[in-house]
Each structure stands twice: as structure tokens, then as C-alpha cells.
């Protein structure tokens with residue numbers, strides 16, 4: 141049982157309400173909807189551990205019922221929670237080709253926020269009991285209030301985010317988020333369904349000794365990445381560094397933020413833009429990174445300055461302790 145002196149997420153949201161300039165409490169209610177949805181997804185993700193009894197997600201269970209794939213189920217749960225609260229006018233998701241216009245019952249189109257999300261990132265890891273996560277990004281709409289949401293409301297630079305965060309469904313379930321005043325982590329006490337402030341003011345250390353990258357793609361990496369990896373592995377000073385790669389972005393990111401480190405998903409000869417999506421993976425993680433004193437780029441330019449052109453576009457991703465990212469960028473520049 142968590143120590144009762146720990147502040148709950150609900151209390152924290154109320155206390156920090158004043159941080160949201162001119163907010164009518166909508167952003168707090170939006171974050172509260174995400175909190176609720178994360179608890180439901182947490183239950184479903186944990187239940188997946190007995191898949192052979194209830195049937196593999198995406199197949200029939202022993203009652204002959206069609207099991208929804210967990211990432212589709214997570215997507216529905218977050219969309220439902222956000223729509224019910226009438227706090228968003230639109231949602232874009234890794235699971236949906238196009239954005240969804242949320243037509244509120246009462247204040248049709250008057251909600252001022254849009255949410256972009258990856259509802260269950262790394263879901264392929266569930267079958268092997270590895271942590272997965274939800275990633276979310278929040279913007280104010282730029283189109284006319286009271287009118288239908290437009291694509292330009294979603295194609296905004298990362299610097300325009302008003303909030304971003306992730307849920308990591310791991311050995312414990314945590315929500316880590318920022319609204320522009322630092323990064324705070326909350327751990328779920330599943331016995332009472334309450335999140336407690338367990339990691340106040342999370343910060344990346346300026347440097348670190350962990351690098352996270354899928355070295356199986358080494359042959360396809362750009363020259364600068366290959367040279368940076370050689371740098372990490374040579375015997376010199378505080379090197380060689382340690383290689384740690386879970387294959388679940390939120391887990392690799394979360395560990396690096398706590399212990400220091402760099403995560404790289406670069407372009408490869410096969411995927412010139414890399415694998416990770418700008419709008420609902422890289423931008424929210426970049427927002428958190430910079431709020432936590434770290435650095436995030438595509439190897440050359442700040443991730444949050446990239447002008448988006450399409451909902452599901454991919455970008456190369458270098459993220460973490462600032463000294464490590466700057467060193468990697470130096471190798472990328474010199475290899476040009």
C-alpha cells in the first residue's frame with residue numbers, strides 16, 4: 141500500500157490547475173480522462189497474461205467470443221474516455237488512418253484541445269510479457285472554435301504542445317507527464333486504483349552510460365551512427381557504455397530518464413525516415429525530454445521544430461541525456 145502521505149494524481153491536478161493559463165479546467169479534465177482510460181487498459185493488458193484461458197487477443201476465446209486485439213481495444217478505451225468528457229474536438233491515433241472529429245453533445249466543437257496518441261506502443265511485446273505503453277500529445281486547436289476540427293489542428297510543430305506524457309504498463313503501472321512545468325511520475329496502486337506521486341520533478345542526467353538502439357540493424361545504419369556506436373564501445377575514460385534495448389519505446393525512454401542514457405532509432409538504408417512517428421511518438425517524448433533537461437533531435441535538428449506534413453510521418457530519433465545526444469549529433473555532422 142502506498143504511503144498515504146504521497147499526493148494522488150487527482151490532488152496534483154487540482155493543485156496545479158493554476159499552472160494552466162486561462163484554463164477553464166478543461167486540460168485537467170482531459171488529463172483525468174487519460175488517467176481513467178489508463179486504469180482500464182492496465183486491467184486489460186494484465187489480463188492478457190492469461191490469454192490462453194481467455195483466448196489470444198485477435199482470436200476467439202473459450203466462449204467462442206472474438207477477442208479484440210489489445211491495441212485496438214486500448215484505442216477504443218482512450219477514445220471513449222476522451223469523447224465522454226467533452227474535452228477534445230479531435231483525436232488522431234496510430235490505430236486510425238485519419239483523425240477523428242469528436243462532436244460533443246453539449247458544446248459541439250467548442251472543446252479547444254486535440255489529442256494525438258499511440259494507444260498501445262510496443263503491443264507485440266505483450267505475448268512475451270514485456271512492458272508496453274501509451275503515448276499522448278495535447279495541442280490547442282488552431283482552427284476556428286465552434287467549427288469542425290481540421291487536419292491543420294493536428295499537423296502542428298512539437299513546440300506547440302500544451303501537454304504530453306506516457307503510461308508504462310510494466311512491473312508497476314505509471315503515468316509520466318508534463319504540462320510545461322517539469323515532468324512528474326505517478327505510480328498506480330492497483331489495490332485501490334489510485335495513482336500516487338512517486339517520481340516528482342524527473343530529470344535526465346546531463347550525461348549517462350547507457351545507449352539504446354537495435355544493433356541488429358547495424359549494417360543499414362548511417363555512417364555517423366556506426367561511428368557513434370564504436371565510440372560508445374571503445375575502452376576510453378568512462379567507456380565502454382552499457383547497451384540496453386527493450387524494444388518498447390516508453391520502457392527504454394523511462395529507464396534512460398531515471399538512469400541517464402540515449403535512445404536512438406535512426407534512419408536506415410531500408411527506412412530512410414526511421415521507424416518512429418513524429419506526431420504521437422517523437423514529439424511527446426521530445427516534449428518530456430526537454431522538460432526534463434534532456435535533448436531530442438533527428439540527428440541534426442530539434443524534433444519539436446520539425447514542420448509536420450502528414451499524420452503518420454516517420455522521423456529519425458535521437459533522445460536522452462544532452463551530452464550523449466550532442467556527441468551523437470557531432471558524429472552525424474562529421475559523417476556528412
Ligand code: P6P
Nearest residue numbers: 261262263354387388389390415
Ligand atoms: P524495432 C515498438 O514497435 C516501437 O514502435 C517502439 O516502441 C520500439 O522502441 C521500436 O518500435 C522497436 O523497433 O525495429 O527495434 O523492433
